[in-house]
Amino acid sequence: MTQPFHPYEEITFQQFVLFIKAHRKQIEENINIYLNLEPSISETDRKIIEALLRSFFQLLTNSNIEVSDEDYVSHLDTWLQSQLPILNMKSFNLFQLIFEKSLITLMNQIKYNRIITILMFLLSIYTYLAYSYNKWADENFTDIAEKNIHENRELKQLQLLDKLNKLLIRSSGVQELPYILKKCEEYFHYKRCVFYAYIPWSNQFYGVIGAELPKVQSMKGQITEENIVFSSKKPIYLRNPKNYIKEEHIKLFNLSSIIFIPLTHQDQLFGWLTFDQLGEHFDCSKEELALLEQAGKRLGLFLSRKSEEVAKTSDLHLTERESTILELLAEGYDNKKIGELLFLSEHTVRDYVSSLMTKLKAKNRTQVVASAFRLGLLI
DSSP states (O other): OOOOOOOOOOOOHHHHHHHHHHHHHHHHHHHHHHHHOOOOOOOOHHHHHHHHHHHHHHHHHHOOOOOOTTTHHHHHHHHHHHHTOOOOOOHHHHHHHHHHHHHHHHHHHHOOOOOHHHHHHHHHHHHHHHHHHHHHOOOOOOOOHHHHHHHHHHHHHHHHHHHHHHHHOOSSSSSGHEEEEEEHHHHTTSEEEEEEEEEEETTTOOOOOOSSSSHHTTOOEEOOOOOHHHHHSSSEESOBBBBBBBBHHHHTTOOOSEEEEEETTTTTTEEEEEEBBBOOOOOOOOOHHHHHHHHHHHHHHHHHGGGGGGHHHHHOOOOHHHHHHHHHHHHOOOOOHHHHHOOOOOOHHHHHHHHHHHTTTOSSSHHHHHHHHTTTTTT
């Protein structure tokens, strides 16, 4: 006789997240135990799995993210994109194994009576991540026609990068970045391109170049590990930037979809380019992201070389003391603290800051730093 089917109780993503948050410490303890006890994990794999689990936990427990049940898959996609450099099927399976074991152990420890409900939802997350990963990672083109299309597209991408190379070679210095960004909009078919500079001393970002410059230069903030957009070394495409970008910034720039491209050279981060379509939603393929990533590397190389030439190409002359104070301003220090560090009076520091504002044609301290980045004085 056939047994009657008893459907399990379903939960929402928010309920799942609340459960994880409520038992975060115990789950993390279980993860550490299983990471060290699992015999099938090598030391190299262990480090990768640990990084995956840590970032996945940040996604689930970040208090700044309130995800609706309709769009949580977009956040899973964003997390997956940020982990592509270390993710493969082996690491994905081990990540799944350790997280699941840790969760089951936790539920047994607290005698939780809805184990099936939690595990079924976790299974739905794994299923989606596996599907999404395969969609991004599968590059096997068996059909000859598709292969030809791919090769033609690849040729066009190489031609685009060649145009960008020639543009950068012809450019005389970082002062031409506004023109370069306008050409990037044209080359890659986006309506807006903005440059945000990275400040390593204070681990912050500043808006430097882009249309509606006062709005761009009003953008600044601290970078934290929880911020997937700025902590990822790979390009990030956000179909919907909600929960990753502050609501006031989304309204300020009328953002819908957006792409973040890190500008790097030899592990040195100079900042990020963003591309968007001025309020219109758009899609972005893995190939397009790869193309923009290559563009970001070329711009990183350009910034690394041109920064060495600033002293030769710029008509702006800063004294050694002004340069020191400029760097401390970029680190976020106020006049009083700068005076303490340099053994100067607060009044003297104020005079130096005033001199910098005059030379850089800036109205305030924020514009001083933004203008310095734009001129290459802080790169």
